[in-house]
Amino acid sequence: xxxxxxxxxxxxxxxxxxxxxxxxxxxxxxxxxxxxxxxxxxxxxxxxxxxxxxxxxxxxxxxxxxxxxxxxxxxxxxxxxxxxxxxxxxxxxxxxxxxxxxxxxxx
Amino acid sequence: xxxxxxxxxxxxxxxxxxxxxxxxxxxxxxxxxxxxxxxxxxxxxxxxxxxxxxxxxxxxxxxxxxxxxxxxxxxxxxxxxxxxxxxxxxxxxxxxxxxxxxxxxxxxxxxxxxxxxxxxxxxxxxxxxxxxxxxxxxxxxxxxxxxxxxxxxxxxxxxxxxxxxxxxxxxxxxxxxxxxxxxxxxxxxxxxxxxxxxxxxxxxxxxxxxxxxxxxxxx
Numbered sequence: 390x391x392x393x394x395x396x397x398x399x400x401x402x403x404x405x406x407x408x409x410x411x412x413x414x415x416x417x418x419x420x421x422x423x424x425x426x427x428x429x430x431x432x433x434x435x436x437x438x439x440x441x442x443x444x445x446x447x448x449x450x451x452x453x454x455x456x457x458x459x460x461x462x463x464x465x466x467x468x469x470x471x472x473x474x475x476x477x478x479x480x481x482x483x484x485x486x487x488x489x490x491x492x493x494x495x496x
Numbered sequence: 497x498x499x500x501x502x503x504x505x506x507x508x509x510x511x512x513x514x515x516x517x518x519x520x521x522x523x524x525x526x527x528x529x530x531x532x533x534x535x536x537x538x539x540x541x542x543x544x545x546x547x548x549x550x551x552x553x554x555x556x557x558x559x560x561x562x563x564x565x566x567x568x569x570x571x572x573x574x575x576x577x578x579x580x581x582x583x584x585x586x587x588x589x590x591x592x593x594x595x596x597x598x599x600x601x602x603x604x605x606x607x608x609x610x611x612x613x614x615x616x617x618x619x620x621x622x623x624x625x626x627x628x629x630x631x632x633x634x635x636x637x638x639x640x641x642x643x644x645x646x647x648x649x650x651x652x653x654x655x656x657x658x659x660x661x662x663x664x665x666x667x668x669x670x671x672x673x674x675x676x677x678x679x680x681x682x683x684x685x686x687x688x689x690x691x692x693x694x695x696x697x698x699x700x701x702x703x704x705x706x707x708x709x710x711x712x713x714x715x
Binding site (some may be wrong): 434 | 534537538539542545548549551552555558559562578581583584585586587588589591593598599600602604606607614615616629630632634637640641643644645647648650651652653654655657658662696
């Protein structure tokens with residue numbers, strides 16, 4: 390039985406608490422790193438992370454890319470959409486195909 | 497040009513021929529695997545992009561609703577309202593095997609069946625905007641779970657495709673040509689040995705006949 394966590398600045402994520410997701414408000418890079426590591430070790434199946442927070446710890450996320458669980462998914466925060474999530478999808482296409490043949494023109 | 501030094505023996509030749517057969521067979525299988533993975537991946541990644549766009553716009557409007565809700569009431573009241581969530585979500589993570597890639601399959605259950613349990617507060621002290629905001633967030637949750645499933649599957653499959661592609665290329669462009677080169681080298685070397693033995697025998701025969709009959713002296 391797994392749980393779902395949301396990581397990011399408090400203003401972006403406090404709403405998710407009402408749905409029963411665990412929210413982990415973080416403020417700086419060290420906290421994000423620390424929190425991600427502890428969440429990944431616990432019973433969390435999905436970790437949503439705001440794009441702003443994900444940008445701070447890019448290399449940390451790479452470690453979890455090839456593991457089945459947890460799935461770390463970027464979501465836009467309250468300050469707006471940075472396009473990092475869409476960028477991530479394009480990156481996988483590039484990895485698989487060699488070049489972005491699907492969404493190259495559309496962005 | 498033989499890339500590696502090989503012993504020109506019959507045993508080595510048999511070994512290499514077997515190796516070439518295995519490599520060709522492996523190459524064919526891996527190529528099929530790559531093609532099938534790619535086909536499924538392309539479908540999945542299209543869905544991934546669609547769901548992501550939906551979720552992102554959903555979260556955007558939910559966030560807007562929350563900001564409006566926050567503006568309509570005091571910070572303390574809002575924090576109190578959201579302090580103790582009633583609802584909880586449990587996630588079941590199964591595994592699905594797609595062409596030897598384990599991709600997760602998520603299914604979620606809420607602690608209570610009542611969908612109104614997302615409102616963790618009495619309605620007396622909160623603005624109605626907050627209800628709308630919470631509802632809008634609850635509505636996109638199924639899509640968010642689907643997004644997690646899709647995106648993770650895409651990442652895993654992309655990694656596997658990359659790996660398989662490398663293997664296919666290594667077999668096609670390195671292992672198979674190298675083995676063939678070695679086989680050719682050994683065959684030629686063995687033929688050459690054969691011919692030199694033949695010639696040597698003929699020479700020896702000539703010499704022995706000469707010794708026995710002294711043809712040269714009779715002329």
